[in-house]
Structure formats: structure tokens, C-alpha cells
Amino acid sequence: MNAETISRVPVALTIAGSDSGGGAGIQADLRTFAFHCVHGTSAITCVTAQNTLGVARVDAMAPEAVAAQIQAVVEDIGVQAAKTGMLLNQAIIATVAQQVEALEINNLVVDPVMVSRTGAQLIDDDAIKTLLQQLIPLAAIITPNRYEAQILSGLPINTLDDMRAAAQVIHRNLKAKAVLVKGGGMQGNARGVDIWFDGQHLETLTTKRVDTKNTHGTGCTLSAAIASNLAKGQNLYQAVTQAKEYVTTALTYSLNIGQGQGPVGHFFPLLQNDGYRGVGV
Ligand SMILES: Nc1ncnc2c1ncn2[C@@H]1O[C@H](COP(=O)(O)OP(=O)(O)OP(=O)(O)O)[C@@H](O)[C@H]1O
């Protein structure tokens, strides 16, 4: 068989933490890139000992090691888009912001990860200010969940209108170019509905609500899918709406593993080929 090499492939970078359970973080991001036919590269910020029940331990990488990973990837391979996930501490956030600026990384998706699904704190309290001041202004889009949007806006969020108000406040106060407030943590009708605001258009993004407890990694998957679509040249709004479709289907095929909240099923295109039809399909 003749070898066929592919020399023109989109490349994306994830700057995030490792999840030993494979559901969120770097592991979710690289799988998401792969299922978008995007070559995935990574800069690991910390290593978590984690499973579907919770986070048992977190070990931070040295900021210099994070910087070196980003530099190694960008200087040789080059990236068309990047995303950040769990950044953990102030020094790592400041380093990532410096590298993004110095290496002129475009199409940056910032997922302002603060607390895990299982309630573990994933960022130091004193790091949030650095995230706001140094990293968010460099982002093409930020994707806070309900809890993170409350912190970033200072507003309580209980309804879709609260999500709309928070998206507008975050856009104005943090100079984020676009904001997606995610509704996975909402109750009732708002669950699974996201709000987009780019300074001009306020949009309500609705897909099918999936009734599953296995939602570990939805936010990581969404931001990695947005970065994938940006790396492929889609515009931001298209990248977001297609990423939301991907997450919805991955939730439909979520994996009922472990004793807690299982991860979304990134490999549904292969399962679909095998004739497996997923939850409620
Ligand atoms: N049950 C659901 N049905 C449909 N969509 C959902 C559901 N739960 C979450 N989503 C979608 O998944 C995406 C991620 O949102 P979510 O609010 O869960 O993020 P997150 O809390 O950051 O995720 P993570 O669990 O990775 O921290 C959003 O597009 C959200 O609407």
C-alpha cells in the first residue's frame, strides 16, 4: 500500500490540565480535536488525580514548563487556534498570557475553568484577577458556565434573562470580544441553552436537552470543538453553533462508566458506524 501523507491539516493547541479519568481536560480536548480532523497539540498546566467521583489531588507544572511547551509547538508546527482550560494558579495564567501575546496566537478560546462538576475548586482564589486582567482581553471568545458567569458578572443567574444580562455585563466590563454563557448548570427550561453576545447580537442557542447524569467534560469539549472549527477557518458564530451540535450528540452517546458522573462520548461517529444508537435516539 502506498503511504499517503497529509501536509495541510489544521492544528489546534490546548493549554489545560490532565484528567486521569479521561473525561475532561487535555484528554477530552485531544479527542475532540481528533474527531474534528484537526491535529491536536498540548501544553499541560497541571496533573489531576481524578475520576467520575471527584478530584483527589492536583499537581501544578512549573510556569516555565508550560511556557516551553507552548513555545515548542508554536515555533515549529504553528497553530491556527488554541484553547485554555484549567490553568490553576496566578503564575501559570500570567505565563500563558505572555506566551499568547509574544507568539501571536490567534483564535484563542478561553474556558474560564473554576470549579469541577463534582464541586472541586480548580483555580486559586487570587488567580481570578489575573485571568480577568491578562488573559480574557486576548481571547476571541470566553465560555463561562453558570457559576463562572456569576463570578465574572457579579450577578445571580437563575433564569435565561439572567444569563443574557450576565453575558452583556461580562462583554462590557472584561472587554471580551464575544461571550458564551453556558447553561449546562441551569435548571428547567434553561438547562442546555447557551447565550451568545458579541457586542451587537444577543442570541439564544438551543439544541436538544439530553437527560443524562454523564456530563463530565461538556465544557472542555465545547471549547475544544470551537477551537477546532476556528482552526478550520470557520467564523466565530458558525464555530460556536457547530460545536454546540457536537457536544449535544456527544452527550447523547455519553459513557456510563465509573460510579459518579461519566464523560461525554466523543467517538460517536464511530459508534454510529457500528449501528449503536445512543441514549434516547
Ligand atoms: N443536559 C444537557 N443537554 C444539552 N446540552 C447540555 C446539557 N448539559 C450541558 N449542555 C451543554 O454543554 C455545553 C457545556 O456547558 P456546561 O454548562 O455543562 O459547561 P461546564 O460546566 O463548563 O462543563 P464542564 O462539565 O466541562 O465543567 C453547553 O453547550 C451546554 O448547553
Ligand SMILES: Cc1ncc(COP(=O)(O)O)c(N)n1
Ligand atoms: C483537568 C480538568 N479540567 C477541567 C475540568 C472541568 O470539567 P468538569 O466540570 O466536567 O469536571 C476538570 N474536572 N478537570
